[in-house]
Amino acid sequence: MTYEVVIGLETHAELATITKLFCGCSTKFGVEPNTQVCPVCLAMPGVLPVMNKKAFEYALKAAIALNCKIDEFTNFDRKSYYYPDLPKNYQISQNYHNMGIDGYMDISVNGTISRIRIHNVHLEEEAGKLIHPEEVGADYSLVDFNRAGVPLLEIVSYPDMRRVDEVESYMQTLRKILLYTEVSDCKMQEGSLRFEASISLRKKGVDRLGNRVEIKNLNSMKSVLKAIEYETMRQRDVLDRGETVDRETRLWDEVNEKSARMRSKEESQDYRYFPEPDLLPVLIDEKWLRAIKDTIPELPLIRRQRFIETFALSDYDASLLIDEKILADFFEECVKILNRPKSFCNWITNDLLREVKDRKLDIYHLKIKPKQLAALVEIIEKGTISSTIAKEVFSEMIQTGKDPKTVVEEKKLVQISDEGLIEEIIIKIISSNPDAIEDYKKGKKNALTFLVGQVMKETKGKANPKIVNEMLMKKVGV
Amino acid sequence: MSLRLFECTAHQIKAKILSKEIRASDFIKIVFDRIKSLEPNIQAFITINEDEAIKKAIEIDKKIESNENVGLLAGLPVAVKDNICTKNLYTTCASKILETFIPPYDAFVVKRLREEDAIIVGKTNLDEFAMGSSTENSGLKITRNPWNLECVPGGSSGGSAAAVAADLSILALGSETGGSVRQPAALCGVVGIKPTYGRVSRYGLVAFGSSLDQVGTVSKDVRDAALLLRVIAGYDLHDSTSANVPVPDYLDRIDSGVDGLRIGIPKEYFTDAFNADVYKALKDALKIYERLGAQVVDISLPHTEYAVAVYYIVANAEASSNLARYDGVRYGYRTSKPNGIIDMYCRTRSEGFGNEVKRRIMLGNYVLSSGYYDAYYLKASKVRNLIKIDFDVAFEKVDCIICPTSPVPAFKIGERANNPLEMYLSDIYTIPANLAGIPGISIPCGFSKEGLPIGMQILGKHFEEKKLLQIAYAFERETDFHVKKPVLKISSM
Ligand SMILES: [Zn+2]
Numbered sequence: 001m002t003y004e005v006v007i008g009l010e011t012h013a014e015l016a017t018i019t020k021l022f023c024g025c026s027t028k029f030g031v032e033p034n035t036q037v038c039p040v041c042l043a044m045p046g047v048l049p050v051m052n053k054k055a056f057e058y059a060l061k062a063a064i065a066l067n068c069k070i071d072e073f074t075n076f077d078r079k080s081y082y083y084p085d086l087p088k089n090y091q092i093s094q095n096y097h098n099m100g101i102d103g104y105m106d107i108s109v110n111g112t113i114s115r116i117r118i119h120n121v122h123l124e125e126e127a128g129k130l131i132h133p134e135e136v137g138a139d140y141s142l143v144d145f146n147r148a149g150v151p152l153l154e155i156v157s158y159p160d161m162r163r164v165d166e167v168e169s170y171m172q173t174l175r176k177i178l179l180y181t182e183v184s185d186c187k188m189q190e191g192s193l194r195f196e197a198s199i200s201l202r203k204k205g206v207d208r209l210g211n212r213v214e215i216k217n218l219n220s221m222k223s224v225l226k227a228i229e230y231e232t233m234r235q236r237d238v239l240d241r242g243e244t245v246d247r248e249t250r251l252w253d254e255v256n257e258k259s260a261r262m263r264s265k266e267e268s269q270d271y272r273y274f275p276e277p278d279l280l281p282v283l284i285d286e287k288w289l290r291a292i293k294d295t296i297p298e299l300p301l302i303r304r305q306r307f308i309e310t311f312a313l314s315d316y317d318a319s320l321l322i323d324e325k326i327l328a329d330f331f332e333e334c335v336k337i338l339n340r341p342k343s344f345c346n347w348i349t350n351d352l353l354r355e356v357k358d359r360k361l362d363i364y365h366l367k368i369k370p371k372q373l374a375a376l377v378e379i380i381e382k383g384t385i386s387s388t389i390a391k392e393v394f395s396e397m398i399q400t401g402k403d404p405k406t407v408v409e410e411k412k413l414v415q416i417s418d419e420g421l422i423e424e425i426i427i428k429i430i431s432s433n434p435d436a437i438e439d440y441k442k443g444k445k446n447a448l449t450f451l452v453g454q455v456m457k458e459t460k461g462k463a464n465p466k467i468v469n470e471m472l473m474k475k476v477g478v
Numbered sequence: 479m480s481l482r483l484f485e486c487t488a489h490q491i492k493a494k495i496l497s498k499e500i501r502a503s504d505f506i507k508i509v510f511d512r513i514k515s516l517e518p519n520i521q522a523f524i525t526i527n528e529d530e531a532i533k534k535a536i537e538i539d540k541k542i543e544s545n546e547n548v549g550l551l552a553g554l555p556v557a558v559k560d561n562i563c564t565k566n567l568y569t570t571c572a573s574k575i576l577e578t579f580i581p582p583y584d585a586f587v588v589k590r591l592r593e594e595d596a597i598i599v600g601k602t603n604l605d606e607f608a609m610g611s612s613t614e615n616s617g618l619k620i621t622r623n624p625w626n627l628e629c630v631p632g633g634s635s636g637g638s639a640a641a642v643a644a645d646l647s648i649l650a651l652g653s654e655t656g657g658s659v660r661q662p663a664a665l666c667g668v669v670g671i672k673p674t675y676g677r678v679s680r681y682g683l684v685a686f687g688s689s690l691d692q693v694g695t696v697s698k699d700v701r702d703a704a705l706l707l708r709v710i711a712g713y714d715l716h717d718s719t720s721a722n723v724p725v726p727d728y729l730d731r732i733d734s735g736v737d738g739l740r741i742g743i744p745k746e747y748f749t750d751a752f753n754a755d756v757y758k759a760l761k762d763a764l765k766i767y768e769r770l771g772a773q774v775v776d777i778s779l780p781h782t783e784y785a786v787a788v789y790y791i792v793a794n795a796e797a798s799s800n801l802a803r804y805d806g807v808r809y810g811y812r813t814s815k816p817n818g819i820i821d822m823y824c825r826t827r828s829e830g831f832g833n834e835v836k837r838r839i840m841l842g843n844y845v846l847s848s849g850y851y852d853a854y855y856l857k858a859s860k861v862r863n864l865i866k867i868d869f870d871v872a873f874e875k876v877d878c879i880i881c882p883t884s885p886v887p888a889f890k891i892g893e894r895a896n897n898p899l900e901m902y903l904s905d906i907y908t909i910p911a912n913l914a915g916i917p918g919i920s921i922p923c924g925f926s927k928e929g930l931p932i933g934m935q936i937l938g939k940h941f942e943e944k945k946l947l948q949i950a951y952a953f954e955r956e957t958d959f960h961v962k963k964p965v966l967k968i969s970s971m
Pocket of ligand 1: 025036037039
């Protein structure tokens with residue numbers, strides 16, 4: 001039997017504010033447990049929440065960037081459930097009035113654009129973190145409330161995806177939009193971007209959706225895709241046997257690449273939503289909305305198109321560049337200084353990304369600056385250094401943040417174009433490699449390449465290769 | 479008969495302290511002596527703050543001796559209801575679940591008291607988490623009415639009202655969700671204000687029904703109430719629902735009188751549901767107002783009959799959520815040797831909360847649960863709005879509304895404890911003001927045949943506390959109900 005897979009995603013993104021949603025505590029990641037807490041985020045008796053305006057504006061910005069309808073009136077609601085990492089045992093979230101509804105996001109799969117609808121975007125607070133002791137038989141768990149109260153954006157898609165490549169593109173595009181709008185740092189390894197998938201299968205041509213299964217505990221985009229593949233197979237098997245799929249929530253086990261039931265629909269929680277009486281409703285007027293709109297930059301898909309058209313880049317190169325906003329920004333800065341888009345694109349997508357990967361650098365805090373890369377390209381063009389040497393210079397620049405000229409001077413890497421000097425070296429090489437000369441004369445063309453290599457080696461790569469080539473050919477008498 | 483010092487009002491004591499007739503530290507010792515001699519009978523306090531109070535009094539004396547500026551409440555003892563957070567001082571909400579809880583911060587109102595050099599004498603008893611109208615629901619002790627130790631002091635701010643009525647403190651803070659300051663003030667023969675919702679910051683007031691809660695004042699007379707309200711009122715960044723409205727000097731022109739004012743009498747309130755003595759006291763009071771030049775006008779608040787039902791849905795819904803945090807995880811009581819997290823929650827809460835609190839949590843969860851939300855909570859919110867509109871319409875015609883605070887004077891301890899519905903109905907006159915968010919003041923207006931105090935309340939428009947105080951003061955000046963004292967036998971502690 002052939003089935004259509006119907007997939008929706010729920011995304012949680014921690015917003016990049018420096019303080020929490022309802023108190024002044026820092027949101028810094030990775031500090032000592034329970035050092036970024038106060039009576040408010042610990043839910044001491046008597047405390048009250050006060051809305052972080054920046055977090056609200058970030059959420060609004062994301063809702064606008066995802067083409068949502070923004071109601072003039074928004075409000076917050078309490079979502080009740082008991083869990084030790086949730087200090088109040090209710091989460092301040094939005095249910096009756098979301099930040100934005102009925103939006104959409106365009107995604108591109110192999111050059112084809114499709115539109116995924118967004119059901120809603122809303123703002124809520126993050127929970128703390130449970131720490132289970134490693135010792136066997138421990139009868140306690142610990143809670144770290146540092147994350148409790150960090151602003152969290154939830155983005156709920158419609159079940160508009162049918163294939164894993166669409167899901168992958170959805171996740172990547174959404175991540176890019178959140179990074180482009182600078183509302184979240186989207187660090188999946190720190191949990192600031194998380195996904196939950198809901199999957200159902202139906203026979204081809206049937207309108208009604210099948211029973212939906214939600215998958216939680218997806219720690220990376222790879223897990224999301226694997227879990228969807230697994231779940232698709234599992235449901236197909238169930239349906240093929242003539243059984244029905246249970247509506248349930250399943251937990252993904254990353255190690256064994258399997259999922260297991262967490263709770264059935266019958267066990268699902270009644271969140272008892274009601275309007276949060278401690279916060280006032282927020283009215284969003286035209287002026288405010290416009291001011292937020294004005295802060296939204298050009299979004300990735302549009303930017304990619306512009307790169308292709310304006311800088312004559314290939315689809316592939318443009319996609320690589322816009323992949324990380326910070327790289328696309330870097331690229332544009334470079335082009336502004338020196339109009340060599342193709343050259344900068346190569347440097348960024350090849351050398352820079354390789355160095356970042358090899359040396360595990362943080363692309364958000366690169367030491368090299370656009371004007372330095374531009375200066376490097378400039379001295380290559382002038383012939384001050386060869387493109388081979390340039391790679392060595394670049395490597396030094398990205399590690400130290402030094403100007404290319406400084407690196408060239410310090411390492412004495414200036415290209416040798418002095419013909420007299422090169423001639424001396426060539427004579428020396430020829431006299432010490434008579435065999436190669438013989439070979440060459442016998443017609444072995446690669447003997448010349450060998451000799452060029454010897455000259456370059458002698459000059460530690462600094463000799464101008466074009467001059468070396470010409471002079472060698474003259475010397476060996478072609 | 480000359481007053482004994484502890485019988486003085488805040489204004490009288492303040493004058494004596496500022497004129498150096500008495501030192502704050504000497505006066506506070508008199509107050510603690512009084513507490514020690516009467517507290518075994520009254521049981522108004524959960525925590526007595528003697529050491530800190532004496533230290534603070536000495537500081538104030540030093541300031542006064544060196545002619546430094548002192549605060550508006552310099553040297554005045556204030557008792558604080560034990561659901562208002564005090565830094566480094568137990569705040570139990572009269573609940574076993576918070577019996578050992580010491581807040582790491584001061585409530586906004588407590589911070590204001592300290593800034594104005596008040597002396598916090600102790601924390602007063604209440605119905606557990608302020609849920610009740612008699613203070614019998616306290617998980618820790620039973621407070622008695624100073625006018626008759628067999629009777630309840632009212633509630634939930636019963637400890638604060640009893641403390642002021644028995645001269646164990648000069649001033650006190652209470653809190654209201656549905657009449658919890660005005661009703662015990664009436665039953666104990668003292669003055670109680672429930673300010674406009676948003677007039678006083680709720681930061682540090684342990685939440686019961688967040689959209690209704692408000693800190694209020696308990697005092698011996700109207701001028702003292704004006705003084706204390708001025709201190710605690712005002713905008714607070716930590717409470718999004720507090721109002722950024724300037725705080726007037728409530729004492730200024732408090733003697734403006736009532737000539738030409740129109741007083742509304744809601745026909746729905748004056749039924750035969752209430753006690754004959756209360757009825758007579760009210761009628762007499764209105765005669766006094768008419769004599770003073772006010773005009774008494776009949777008005778209608780047509781949705782009154784729904785107020786109690788609406789209140790118990792809204793307040794309990796909010797309470798069920800507000801009390802969810804008492805789970806034994808971070809502070810307060812935790813059951814011993816729990817078997818997993820669910821068992822820890824269940825046993826901690828079963829053992830920590832009293833019956834009334836449990837009843838309200840269950841009711842609240844029920845009205846919020848899926849499938850019932852629209853029929854209960856949402857409907858109640860709509861009716862609440864109609865009740866608000868009733869008042870808006872009424873205040874187009876009148877300057878204030880006068881009615882009894884409680885349908886009956888203080889009742890016997892235990893008399894109503896087994897009938898929660900009857901107990902809920904005793905808040906029938908106070909609840910509408912909380913639902914509408916308007917201010918109200920209860921002042922003594924007579925005594926029952928049994929010698930128990932009777933209170934009347936004056937309700938006004940949002941943020942018109944000043945007018946209410948003027949109207950209340952006009953009556954107080956003409957009468958002596960507020961200066962009558964209960965006869966109390968001294969016993970040793
Ligand atoms: Zn905090």
